[in-house]
Amino acid sequence: TQLLEQSPQFLSIQEGENLTVYCNSxxxxxxxxxxxxxxxxxxxxxxxxxxxxxxxxxxxxTFQFGDARKDSSLHITAAQPGDTGLYxxxxxxxPGGTSYGKLTFGQGTILTVHP
Amino acid sequence: xxxxTQTPKHLVMGMTNKKSLKCEQHMGHRAMYWYxxxxxxxxxxxxxxxxxxLSINESVPSRFSPECPNSSLxxxxxxxxxxxxxxxYLCASSQPRMARNSPLHFGNGTRLxxx
Numbered sequence: 001t002q003l004l005e006q007s008p009q010f011l012s013i014q015e016g017e018n019l020t021v022y023c024n025s026x027x028x029x030x031x032x033x034x035x036x037x038x039x040x041x042x043x044x045x046x047x048x049x050x051x052x053x054x055x056x057x058x059x060x061x062t063f064q065f066g067d068a069r070k071d072s073s074l075h076i077t078a079a080q081p082g083d084t085g086l087y088x089x090x091x092x093x094x095p096g097g098t099s100y101g102k103l104t105f106g107q108g109t110i111l112t113v114h115p
Numbered sequence: 116x117x118x119x120t121q122t123p124k125h126l127v128m129g130m131t132n133k134k135s136l137k138c139e140q141h142m143g144h145r146a147m148y149w150y151x152x153x154x155x156x157x158x159x160x161x162x163x164x165x166x167x168x169l170s171i172n173e174s175v176p177s178r179f180s181p182e183c184p185n186s187s188l189x190x191x192x193x194x195x196x197x198x199x200x201x202x203x204y205l206c207a208s209s210q211p212r213m214a215r216n217s218p219l220h221f222g223n224g225t226r227l228x229x230x
Contacts, residue, residue, distance in 0.1 A: 031216045042119070042205050042221030043158070050216055088157055092216075102171070103219065105157035 003027070004091050006106030013079055014114050021074040021087055021109045029091035032065055032072045033103070037086040046074075079113045086110050118142055121206050121222035129230055130196060136225045138189040138206030147189040148219065149181060150205040158205055164189060165211055196229045203227070 005024045013019055023032070031050045035043035047056050049065035049072060056063045062075040072089055089106040119140045128134050138147065146165050150158035163171035164183040178200075180192040189206055203224040210217040 033218055035219075041223045042207070043219070044221070045218040048216050048218055086155065090219075103160075108155070108157045110155055 004089055004104050004106035006089055006109055008109060009107060010110050010112075012112045012114070015080055016078050017113075019076050019079055019111070021089075021111075022071070023073070023089035023091075023106050024071045025091060026070065027091070028069050028094060029104075030069075030094045031092045032069075033090045033092070034063055034072070034074055035088040035090060037088065038084075043086075043088055076111075079111075081113045081115050084111055084113050119206055119208055119220050119222035121204075121225050123225055124223070125226045125228075127228045127230060128193065128196065130198070132196075133192070133194045135193065136191040136204055136206075136227075138191075138222055139187055140206075140208040140220070141187055142208060142220065143186075144208035144220070145186060145211050146209045146217075147183060148207040148209075149179075149189070149191050150207060150221075152203045152205055152224070154203075162191075193227075196227075198229050201227055201229045 007022050011019055031048055033048045034046040036046055037043040047058055047063045049056060049063055052067045052069045054065045060077045064073045076083055087109045090103045093102050122137045126134060148163050149161040151161055152158045160173050161175045162181045167183045167186055178195050182190040203226050205224045206222045207219040209219050
């Protein structure tokens with residue numbers, strides 16, 4: 001069973017602060033996705049990272065995939081109240097084996113950004 | 116607006132009731148999913164349909180019965196549920212799960228309360 005350890009579980013910060021969320025595993029993933037979920041809605045894809053060492057930027061959000069494709073991070077610069085939500089990382093398993101293509105979610109990070 | 120539509124948005128049912136959750140997508144996706152999500156937790160996979168055939172059942176109790184009438188529709192039939200089954204039920208779709216980077220497109224869920 002592939003596991004994704006996501007940390008921290010809860011994050012409460014003031015507007016304008018920076019933060020980083022981590023997603024770690026002992027398993028290699030073929031790709032890793034980050035989702036954000038707001039109350040009353042389903043998760044929405046933010047980014048997919050595929051290549052080891054890859055860095056992707058989405059406005060104030062920076063996503064990184066580890067060189068070995070076992071870990072990822074999400075960094076938010078100058079957080080805003082609109083960034084509040086549940087952030088989920090999800091790894092897609094590699095070819096070979098019955099779990100190929102299956103998406104494994106981390107436990108999630110609940111981010112609250114106070115004005 | 117999400118491209119995956121779920122109905123109803125809210126459902127309250129007794130333990131002896133029979134009800135159905137419905138999901139529809141028109142993105143041409145050939146993989147559809149049911150997830151269960153408890154508050155502040157990640158989604159838990161229940162079922163996966165690929166090309167209208169059930170490909171994954173994550174040992175879900177038989178009181179949950181999925182159905183995929185065609186490539187655009189996914190139903191979840193509920194019967195004799197327990198109070199602990201109260202949760203947000205999310206439908207998602209994607210390109211067939213074997214596609215390496217295929218993200219999930221989630222609906223906004225049905226908030227189910229079992230009394």
